[in-house]
Amino acid sequence: MTFIEAKKMKFTCYERIVFVDKVSEDKIRFRIDQTKTKQNVTTFKCCYKFASRSIERDKEDIAITYTSCVPFENDTVTVLEEEVVIVSCIQKANKKTVFTYEDAYLILKKQYTEHLKLQVKEDAVIMKDNWNVLIVGMDTMSRARAHHSIPKTLRYMREHDWLDYQGYQKVGANTYPNIMAILTGKNYTEVSKACGMTMDNCQQLLIWNKFRDAGYVTAYGEDNLKLPDTFSTRHGFKTPPTDHYTRPFFLTGEHRIGNLVCTKSRPSAEHMLDYALQFAQEYKNDSFFGFFWINSYSHNLDNLPTLLENNLINFFENLRDVGTLDNTFVIFLSDHGIRFGKVRFQTEAYYEERLPMLFMWVPHAFRETYPEEYHILKLNQYRLTTPYDLHATLWDFMKMTTNWIDIVPPEACPECKSFTKEVSPNRTCADVQVSQKWCTCHNLTDATHDPAANRSLELAVAFVQNRSKSIKTAECTMCSPLILKTVLRQHSYRDGNNTYYVVAFMFSSGPGFEATVEHDGNNFNILPFTDPITSYNMKGYCVINKLDRPYCSCLKVSKCKKKNK
Structure with a gap:
């Protein structure tokens, strides 16, 4: 198959001048690199403000509010009040403005988990093993496109013994039905009936809320909000869907430059990966469930996934270096392949569009503690699997950490099962509720x-x-x-x-x-x-x-x- 990716446009987001470092759980320090400002001008003044979700009715998920802007100087330390920080600077000469600067920062503000423990079911018992789940998604990335566009990332995964699910099959046309199948175990018809036109109607159906009820800290993030993003067609969430929620940050303003989508001085996806790393590092000794979705490097025809390669590899290496991989399942996946453009004219695109990537990191401790389950996880790489199976797998991982509740099979596919349970090599699309429209289990x-x-x-x-x-x-x-x-x-x-x-x-x-x-x-x-x-x-x-x-x-x-x- 021939992949036609966008040409690389040699544009970048602009250069960062002010840096914000986290010096403790609730304090940050500002650093100003004045070598990058206009020289021979001494009046360089800056202020910072915090941003948070709007409290205005019906604008909770589409608008943000700001605090007043507080002046600061180089090395100023202040309390981190909110996770979104905005910095504005101005430089004057002879009373005329000669330089302005604005930047945004997404910094995790750790929540103490006592409030989570209070809401856990009374009969829940945290088991000896503590398995965390971190899902990182890239939109519109088939397994085939991943091999073509991010080959270094896949080579890194092979060398570090990640699992590669080669028969992972989508169940719906676009992002929403495939992601909701993972998060709820329901098909598009069932989800539409349950959610209607607002995600608030079906918040409790989302599996991250089941994890939260079991004592996990939760997070959800998604970039490139102008698409629109996964849930905005259902008018988003009037109340935050997870403990940590990145949407207010990206509402500060994303803009396109060449192949990139930038939030102020950095690509949106880089902000997202940094935040996901902060989240996984801060809560590695607690129980956490994180779901982070990247649109900006792969969704549209002018995006170029290759440009994110080094950041992805660094992200996975950093997870290992901080010890998060010791007890965390990391799932790197997509929703579908390329749906539009000249790539779709080819016969092979029929399969490419229907077979998204899914790679999984399994902690070494799990491999040693559950050798039979790990053997089956490896075996199922070569069998037909679906988002409904992944939904069951997430329940399975939660069950191994807490006895909170029995595993609930996916409503849309009661016969679907966790990746830790052997899948028949004779499994058919009909067995797993994949319609003829999307089924790839045949030769054209x-x-x-x-x-x-x-x-x-x-x-x-x-x-x-x-x-x-x-x-x-x-x-x-x-x-x-x-x-x-x-x-x-x-x-x-x-x-x-x-x-x-x-x-x-x-x-x-x-x-x-x-x-x-x-x-x-x-x-x-x-x-x-x-x-x-x-x-x-x-x-x-x-x-x-x-x-x-x-x-x-x-x-x-x-x-x-x-x-x-």
Whole structure:
């Protein structure tokens, strides 16, 4: 398979001048590197302020509040009131401003765990073993793309005996259903019913809350909030979802520079990895569950995962050096592969898009204490696994630390099991509730000259064309007629008595799609969903419902006058 990554644009975030060091659990020191300021100007003045979540109703997860700005000098020490610190500096000459500087810092403020112990169930008993869980995710990273784009990271993992789950299979189209399958054990339909349009409705379903109830300190972080991020389509959280929550930091302002997404002077992902390291180090002797998700180096077509390689390797090495890996399972994973762009025109992209990466570090102490379970963990690297299995695995790790509760099997897949339980080599997608649309457990056969494939193509093209015709658009606009331009690929596979045709095609106005059509005797049935495979449609600006955007190339209607409002 040929991967087409963005070209490296030689841009960086800007240079850091003021540094903030943590000198104790609740105190920080400011350091000013005045060699990087305008020279021969003596009036360089700075102040700091803290930022936190807004307390205004319905703005809790989309806005932040600031304290007043307090002046400071080089080597000033102050109390760390909040985890987000903003520094502003100004330099004047002859009463004119010649230089300004603003920066943001994300510094972990340790919470004392007594409040967590008070909420643990009365019959909970912390076992002798204390297994922590740290999940680090990179969006849109298939296992194949990981080998192509971050090869040094994967070589590091092989050399240090990480596990590589080669048959890890996604269960939904995009980030939300795949992440929620891990966090709740539910499928998209069940999650949508439970959560509705606000994550507050389903907070208690998220497994990090189960860990918190069992006495774990919890954290969740995600960068590149303009995407939008995983939960903002459900209007986010009115109350913080975890003990530590990074969203207020990234709300201070992210901006794109070349391949990078920066929060002030540093790439957002670097802030995230540093904070995840602080979290894992501070609580390594407690029980912790951390979930950190990086979008900014891999989600969009102008991102370049290779640029994060050295930071990833340093992060994993630092975890080892501070002793966190002694009792922590680290799971490095993704939600799916590349869903849009020219990469998707290739036959192999059918598999790439459906098989995200999943690598796991297993503590040496666990390997020695549970040799049989470790043997099975290794064996399951070569078997079909899903986010539902990973959900069961997280319950299993929690159960090994506390007797708080019996393991709850994933609701969407009661037959799914922890990675520590052997998975059958004959396991099928049907066994683990993976739909035909996403299943990769078959070989695609070229069907270019198969009459049934051509019929499937005709149905899929007509389906998209009809949807485009029914789209509601803004006044004096319409969707241009979709005319088939190119057939990118036609393949088939057998499953039971049915044949399935996978067809990909493009229209003359630009959009391309992939569809799966089930052929049962004389019947043809298009499986949900027919997916756009070309990049985000900038031509679909006129649609009323943003979900219709991939299916519309907007035209202005000639001689149309808008009605006066």
